Amino acid sequence: MLTYIIKRLLGAVPVIIGVITVVFILTTIVPGDPARIMMGQRGDPATIERIRKEMGLDDPILVQYINFFRKAVVFDLGKSYRNNMPVTQAIIERLPITAKLAFASMAVAVLLGVTVGIISAVKQYSILDYGSMLIALLGISAPTFWVGVLLVLLFCVVLGWIPGIGTGNGEWYYFILPVLTLGVRPAALIARLTRSSMLEIIRQDYIRTARAKGLSEKVVILKHALRNSMIPVVTVIGSQTASLLSGVVLTETIFALPGLGRLSVEALVNRDFPVIRGVVLFMALCFVFVNLLVDLTYPLFDPRIKYD
Structure with missing residues (x-):
C-alpha cells in the first residue's frame, strides 16, 4: 500500500509541474497591467514603473517563471497585488x-x-x-x-x-x-x-x-x-x-x-x-x-x- 501511494505521489509531480507552467503562461498573456490597474488609468507613470519593478513584472518572462516555480515548490505563492496579503x-x-x-x-x-x-x-x-x-x-x-x-x-x-x-x-x-x-x-x-x-x-x-x-x-x-x-x-x-x-x-x-x-x-x-x-x-x-x-x-x- 505504501509503495503504491509513493508511486502515485511521484506520478503526480509532472502533473503539478505542468499545472504551474500552464497557469503561469495563461496569467502572463492575459491583457492588462496589474500596476496600472492598482494606480488607475491616470496614475503617475513613474509610480507605475516603480510598482512594476517591485512586483518583478519588468523581469524577463523566463526569470519570472523560475522565481514563481521556485517559490511554488515550497508553497510560497507570493502576496496579493490588491491588498498585499500572502x-x-x-x-x-x-x-x-x-x-x-x-x-x-x-x-x-x-x-x-x-x-x-x-x-x-x-x-x-x-x-x-x-x-x-x-x-x-x-x-x-x-x-x-x-x-x-x-x-x-x-x-x-x-x-x-x-x-x-x-x-x-x-x-x-x-x-x-x-x-x-x-x-x-x-x-x-x-x-x-x-x-x-x-x-x-x-x-x-x-x-x-x-x-x-x-x-x-x-x-x-x-x-x-x-x-x-x-x-x-x-x-x-x-x-x-x-x-x-x-x-x-x-x-x-x-x-x-x-x-x-x-x-x-x-x-x-x-x-x-x-x-x-x-x-x-x-x-x-x-x-x-x-x-x-x-x-x-x-x-x-x-x-x-x-x-x-
Missing part, C-alpha cells in the same frame, strides 16, 4: 466556506443520487423509474447559474422562506440554497450511474444464487448488489468532489459567499495574478489527492483489488 493566508481564510459548501453539497448528492439510483434499478421500467431518470436528466442538463437563480426567485423572492445571499452570522439555513444549487448536477450523475451499475450487477449469477438461498431482498440489494456496484459510483463521487471544490465560482458569486470561488472572481477582475495562480494550484492539488483517496477506497468494495 496568497496562502487568503486561501486559508476563504477555504472553510468553500469546503463546507462543497462537502455538504456532495453529502446531499450522494444521499439522493444513490437512493434514487437503487430505487430506479429495483423498479426498472416503472413510472417511478421513468420519472426519476427524467428528473436526473434535467438535473444534468440544467446550468448551475440557472438553478441558483430559480431557487433564489422561488424561495427568497416569492416565498420569502430563506435568505438569498451572504452567510449571516454563520446560521446553517444560509447554506441551504447554495448546497442545493451545487448538489443538483452531482446528484443526477450519481443517480444515473448507480442505476446502470446496479442493473448490471443484479443480473449476475451470484445475485440469483443469493436469492435462491432465501436471503431477503433488502440484504441481496444492499449487501451484495450495492457493494459490488459502487466502484464506478465512488469514482464519480471523487471526481465530483474535486470538481465542486473548484467549481463553486458561479454558486459563490450568485449567493455572495466569501469562498475560494469569489476570491477567484475578484482576482480575475483585478488582474491579481498571484492569487489566481495560487487558487488554481490549490485546486490541482485537490484533484490529485482526492483521486488518490478514491483509488485507496476500491479494496473496501472489491477485496480482489490489492495494492501490494
Whole structure:
C-alpha cells in the first residue's frame, strides 16, 4: 500500500509541474497591467514603473517563471497585488466556506443520487423509474447559474422562506440554497450511474444464487448488489468532489459567499495574478489527492483489488 501511494505521489509531480507552467503562461498573456490597474488609468507613470519593478513584472518572462516555480515548490505563492496579503493566508481564510459548501453539497448528492439510483434499478421500467431518470436528466442538463437563480426567485423572492445571499452570522439555513444549487448536477450523475451499475450487477449469477438461498431482498440489494456496484459510483463521487471544490465560482458569486470561488472572481477582475495562480494550484492539488483517496477506497468494495 505504501509503495503504491509513493508511486502515485511521484506520478503526480509532472502533473503539478505542468499545472504551474500552464497557469503561469495563461496569467502572463492575459491583457492588462496589474500596476496600472492598482494606480488607475491616470496614475503617475513613474509610480507605475516603480510598482512594476517591485512586483518583478519588468523581469524577463523566463526569470519570472523560475522565481514563481521556485517559490511554488515550497508553497510560497507570493502576496496579493490588491491588498498585499500572502496568497496562502487568503486561501486559508476563504477555504472553510468553500469546503463546507462543497462537502455538504456532495453529502446531499450522494444521499439522493444513490437512493434514487437503487430505487430506479429495483423498479426498472416503472413510472417511478421513468420519472426519476427524467428528473436526473434535467438535473444534468440544467446550468448551475440557472438553478441558483430559480431557487433564489422561488424561495427568497416569492416565498420569502430563506435568505438569498451572504452567510449571516454563520446560521446553517444560509447554506441551504447554495448546497442545493451545487448538489443538483452531482446528484443526477450519481443517480444515473448507480442505476446502470446496479442493473448490471443484479443480473449476475451470484445475485440469483443469493436469492435462491432465501436471503431477503433488502440484504441481496444492499449487501451484495450495492457493494459490488459502487466502484464506478465512488469514482464519480471523487471526481465530483474535486470538481465542486473548484467549481463553486458561479454558486459563490450568485449567493455572495466569501469562498475560494469569489476570491477567484475578484482576482480575475483585478488582474491579481498571484492569487489566481495560487487558487488554481490549490485546486490541482485537490484533484490529485482526492483521486488518490478514491483509488485507496476500491479494496473496501472489491477485496480482489490489492495494492501490494
